[in-house]
Amino acid sequence: MSAPQTQSARPEAVEEKDVHVSRSMFRAYDIRGVLGKTLNADVARLIGRAIGSEMASRGLSTIAVGRDGRLSGPSLSAALIEGLRASGAHVTDIGAAPTPVLYFATHHLELGSGVMVTGSHNPPDYNGFKIVLGGETLAEDAIQKLYTRIVEKDFTSGAGMLEKRDLSQDYIERIAGDVRLHRPLKIVIDCGNGIPGAIAPQLFERIGADVVPLFCEVDGNFPNHHPDPSDLHNLEDLILTVKQIKADLGIAFDGDGDRLGVVTPAGEVIFPDRTLMLFAQDVLSRNPGATIIYDVKCTGKLAPVIEAAGGTPLMWRTGHSLIKGKMRETGSALAGEMSGHFFFKERWYGFDDGLYAGARLLEILSGDAQQRMPQEVFESLPNSVSTPELKIELAEGEHYKFIERFQKEAKFEGAHINTIDGVRADWPDGWGLVRASNTTPVLVLRFDAENMEALKRVQNVFRAQLLTINPKLKLPF
Known part of the structure; x- marks a missing residue:
């Protein structure tokens, strides 16, 4: 591990350029853009200025920065760090590493804050920023506030220090010790x-x-x-x-x-809401009564499994930052999303970590009390007939307008309606969901039922309601 290196920061270089920053990059859970269109090094530098200035306003001074394996990562990360330091933040650069290692760094080094330069699962020409300040994953208004800072040039100035550290081995050893x-x-x-x-x-x-x-x-x-x-x-x-x-x-x-x-x-894909059943049973065996959070896209079979294991199920809005916020608010021991994000607070730090979740899954499967093979363990979980996530592409912003109308006008006779995130209609034998994605301009749909007949019935009800709002929709079911 290298010692901290002090370098001069250059706040004045930023204000000399008139850089256009697109509001469309500032999303519900993070910031993301397309290289050469909405995102470049100048934009990354300004985002660094805004984050560093927001840190100063919160009395924070230290932050970790990491990047994924995308080709644009090194240049965007370097520019982001310049901006952070120009606003007075002291930066620990962990280099190329998975997002969970960046989150781990904020805890392990007691920095409290971190920025991950990542395009996540988007195409190669995308990149973006996931941001944690003082233990809080920024979402919604807090992300919009960064955009406002950039537009108003509301920046602090300083000369932050830079330290480079590789935390991969620390991360591996921490998990291997648990x-x-x-x-x-x-x-x-x-x-x-x-x-x-x-x-x-x-x-x-x-x-x-x-x-x-x-x-x-x-x-x-x-x-x-x-x-x-x-x-x-x-x-x-x-x-x-x-x-x-x-x-x-x-x-x-x-x-x-x-x-x-x-x-x-056997080659069967286990959807994350069923994997969460296993995690919930395991965590609740040691933490009876714990709150287990899941998002609106998860199967109706999940809540009864949580209750049967002695837990309190809580459905919440989709989105890694929104789920983490709800975990902090409720003291939840575990959360999961249909997209495959799993958040362990028990024995871990409460952030979403695919690598750690994979390790916990292997621990459960290798230590099954009945000595069942992994295939048998999965076959023992309640199952239903369900679709994966289905998507309808719309023009930018149109998906939000559609959901607004859908919430007001759609009619689902005999169903329990939940509108915390789009519209989810639950019947005794199945449910359907339509919501606006917060990462791309699409409507996300999912259907889940006891049998194929019930699934078709739920889909038919949704089909009629969707086409009533917009007859031109190209439905993927």
């Missing part, structure tokens, strides 16, 4: 050429797994498939390899490592 397999399991790890590939094979070997790596070479072009395990097409190579080598499990990570995908030995 999670151990009860018996060796053979696993295939598909990193889709994202940054998790830099540490995932070593981490899982360290906790006692027999690892077969797949696409673990970090390559920001993503030459094999997109690093997004929520899209079933991206799991085809993993499914094939798991079946070919007769592995006990297949796991996949997204581009920055905060999401987990799971494939059984």
Whole structure:
């Protein structure tokens, strides 16, 4: 580990340029843009100025910065750090690392704040920023406030110091000190050429797994498939390899490592809401009565599993920052999202971490009290007939307007309606959801029911209501 290096900061260089910063980049959970269109080094520098100035207003002075494996990462990260230091923030640069390692750095080094330069699971020409200040993951109004600072040039000035540290080994050792397999399991790890590939094979070997790596070479072009395990097409190579080598499990990570995908030995994809059932049962065995949070896209089978295990289920809005905020508010021990984000507060720090979640899953499967094989454990979970996430693309901003009308005008006879995030209609034998994505201009839909007949009925009701609002919608079901 290198010692802190003090370098001169240059706040005046920023104000000399008149840089256009697009409001569209400032989203509900993070900031993201397209290289050469809305995002470049000058924009990243200004974002650094805004974050550093917001830190100063909150009495914060230290922050960690990391970046994923995208080709634009080094230049954007360097510019962001310049901006942070020009506003007086002292920066610890952890270099290229998965997002959970950046979150870990904020706790392990007691910095409290961090910025991850990541495009997550978006195409190669995207990049963005996930921001934690004083332990709070910025969302919604707090992110808009950064945009306002940039527009109004409301910046503090200073000369922050820079320290470079590699925390990969600290992260691996922290997990290995907590999670151990009860018996060796053979696993295939598909990193889709994202940054998790830099540490995932070593981490899982360290906790006692027999690892077969797949696409673990970090390559920001993503030459094999997109690093997004929520899209079933991206799991085809993993499914094939798991079946070919007769592995006990297949796991996949997204581009920055905060999401987990799971494939059984039979090649079945386990949706994250069912994986959360296993995690909930495990956590509740040691923490009876704990609150378990899940997002509006999760199966109706989940809440009864949580209750049967002695827990308190709580449905909340989709989005990693919104879920983390609700966890802090409620003291929740565990949370999960249908997209594959899992948040362990028990034995961990409460941030979303696909790598740690994968380790906890292996611990559960290797230590099953009835000594069942992983396939049997998954088969024991309640199942339903469900769709993956379905998407309808609309023009920028139109998806929000659509949901506003849908909430007012749609009619769902005999259903329990939840509008915390879009519209979710629950009947005794199934449910449907339509919500506006906060990351791209799309409507997100999901349907889940006891059987195919009930699923079709729920879809028909939603189809009629959707087309009543907009007859031109191209429905994906």
